[in-house]
Amino acid sequence: xxxxxxxxxxxxATLILASPAETDGSVVPGRTMLADSCPWxxxxxxxxxxxxxxxxxxxxxxxxPKKDKCSHCMKGCKMRNNLVxxxxx
Numbered sequence: 633x634x635x636x637x638x639x640x641x642x643x644x645a646t647l648i649l650a651s652p653a654e655t656d657g658s659v660v661p662g663r664t665m666l667a668d669s670c671p672w673x674x675x676x677x678x679x680x681x682x683x684x685x686x687x688x689x690x691x692x693x694x695x696x697p698k699k700d701k702c703s704h705c706m707k708g709c710k711m712r713n714n715l716v717x718x719x720x721x
Contacts, residue, residue, distance in 0.1 A: 670709065670719040674702035680717040687711050 639646035672678040685700030687693050691707045694700060702708055709718040 668706060668720060670702070670704045670706075672704075672717070672719045678717065678719060679714070681712050681714045683712060 633650045635648045635650040637645065638648050670679075675681055679702070685695050685697045687701075687703070687708060688699045689701040689703050691703045691705065691711060693711075706715070706718065706720060709715050
């Protein structure tokens with residue numbers, strides 16, 4: 633994206649370009665970039681976690697499979713020892 637025209641003469645135009653990451657609402661093809669928020673569905677192929685219940689959606693420890701949910705925060709991945717599959721930017 634062109635951010636602004638820097639210089640202009642009869643033979644040359646100098647433009648300042650904007651990085652896609654510098655604009656509001658930046659997206660990686662097909663995906664909105666959100667810092668510290670994992671987009672993966674809990675226990676799907678992207679998440680990859682298949683261990684025992686660990687925590688609820690507020691990262692409070694639980695061993696109850698019905699309460700075991702993902703907070704989509706880094707703390708939840710750390711609690712599950714699953715940072716390698718986390719979808720953070």
